[in-house]
Amino acid sequence: MGVWHGPVLGSVQVIGQDLLKRRAGLGQIIWSPRTDDPMESTGRPLISILLPVFNEEAWLEVALESIRRQSFPYWECLILDDGSTDGSARIARRYAGLDSRFHLHALPHAGVVENANRGIALCRGSFVARMDGDDWMHPERLAVQLAAFEEEPELEVVGSHVELYPKKNLSKGMEEYQSWLNSIRTEQQLRRDAFIECPLANPSLLFRKESLQRFLYRDCGWPEDYDQMLRMLLSGVRIGICPQKLIRWRDHRGRLTRCDPRYSLKQFARCKAHHLCHDLLKNQRHYLLWGYGETGRLLQQALSQLGRRAAVIVDLHPGRMGQRIHGAEVIPPHKLDPSIDLPILASVARASARWEIRRFLKQRGAVEPVDFRIVA
Missing domain, CATH: 3.40.50.20 (Rossmann fold)
Known part of the structure; x- marks a missing residue:
């Protein structure tokens, strides 16, 4: 796996002499590894994809296939099955058999916070990408977000814009939320608007592993992803935004944000008040x-x-x-x-x-x- 080629979305500027380079005139990224294959030379992937799953049988194959098709090849995916009672584990096991970069971890049902934190401890990569079992990532997601880290090495987290789908199911409120999310293009806007709503979708985030380990998820009775985002922002963590829709964020009746009381308006207010x-x-x-x-x-x-x-x-x-x-x-x-x-x-x-x-x-x-x- 010597050199990897993949198209760049939009107008992401890529710098860095030996990791990510733009091919002049072709609008492509060339990944020039410091070694022929970091997974062979170090035994570790560069990126660990953290994927908690609970009864995602209807969507999981789409999510896993989108990961498998990433143009950046040096990743592992930790599928954290949270005691699913449907066919989620069977699908995950099949993908682990097809591609050795997928790893199924069958865990007792403990909820997304506890099992996501367990998964973080298992990640081997220098970076950790979040993903949910009902979402889809663009084939260039990992490449574009790594390019952002190369452009601004002081960043500790990079998120992206999202596309909510299926569009026919979106309420006016969700359409307005999507528009607001995708209007945030700078770190200054991110910090300014942090108390309006969670300004970056958690499944879009790529963390430096040491930063994620400093800000593990917490179960306080309110949204764990928003709590994490506010803790990072108020601690001065540098967070970047890729203004491309690198995640398709599925909206359906079974989403935690629709059916879990931790995501009610009252609990959002409690989270904001605390911070x-x-x-x-x-x-x-x-x-x-x-x-x-x-x-x-x-x-x-x-x-x-x-x-x-x-x-x-x-x-x-x-x-x-x-x-x-x-x-x-x-x-x-x-x-x-x-x-x-x-x-x-x-x-x-x-x-x-x-x-x-x-x-x-x-x-x-x-x-x-x-x-x-x-x-x-």
């Missing part, structure tokens, strides 16, 4: 809350349980004007005192409203995220 108390509200017991719709109410309740109280609420609902909610006076935006010395949390669901609030606050001299955070 806000280590960020903008670290040394603050009072804050100004902008918006008291469903997301604002849930955030206020979660923060209250952590000893943070809304001192003022800014809202547009005429029925709330002049009222007090849990002791906080409700005022319209034009009555907001520019000299108010409180951190501001703007918790509104509509993207257009978030931009209006951001513009309003910046015009008054507020600096994001030092003085305020947009929290959907």
Whole structure:
């Protein structure tokens, strides 16, 4: 396996003298290994693909085939079967027989957090790619993400844009979420919008192994992937984004995000509240809350349980004007005192409203995220 050739998606810039090079005029990457075959010379793959599976029989073959067709060849795939009761293990065993880079680990049912962490300990690669058993990765996914690491060696994690499918099943809300995810193109945007939603899909992430080992998944009763992302961002981990749709992210009724209570709006609010108390509200017991719709109410309740109280609420609902909610006076935006010395949390669901609030606050001299955070 001397030299590998594969097309580059979009306009990813690739640098590096001896690992990844672009072939002039052909729009291709040439992978020039430091040795003829790193798997033969070191006994280790460069990338370990971490694939937790639980009852994914309907989708697993598509996922595994997309991995098998990766143009970058030096990988292993750890299929972590979480006690499936369908034919998932049978499919995984067949692929392990077809390609020695697949490894099936049959584990007792313990949930995605515990078994994903078990799998991380088994990974042999210098990089670890996340993948789910109901998703699909573009044939160039690993190549393009490795190129991003070569371009910016200080990066510890690289994600990508995604395509939600099947399109006919997508709700308006999911279409808006996909558009928002794919609007994030820089690390600055990633950090700015981190408290709106999880700004990168976990199955799109490629980690340096040592970074993933520092930020293992946790079961806190809220989304483990969002919790991990916020911990990394608030710890200063450098995260890059490939602005290509390298993952097709399947949306179906059986997805954990649809049926597991850990992914409810209430639990998302609890997760955000916990991390806000280590960020903008670290040394603050009072804050100004902008918006008291469903997301604002849930955030206020979660923060209250952590000893943070809304001192003022800014809202547009005429029925709330002049009222007090849990002791906080409700005022319209034009009555907001520019000299108010409180951190501001703007918790509104509509993207257009978030931009209006951001513009309003910046015009008054507020600096994001030092003085305020947009929290959907």
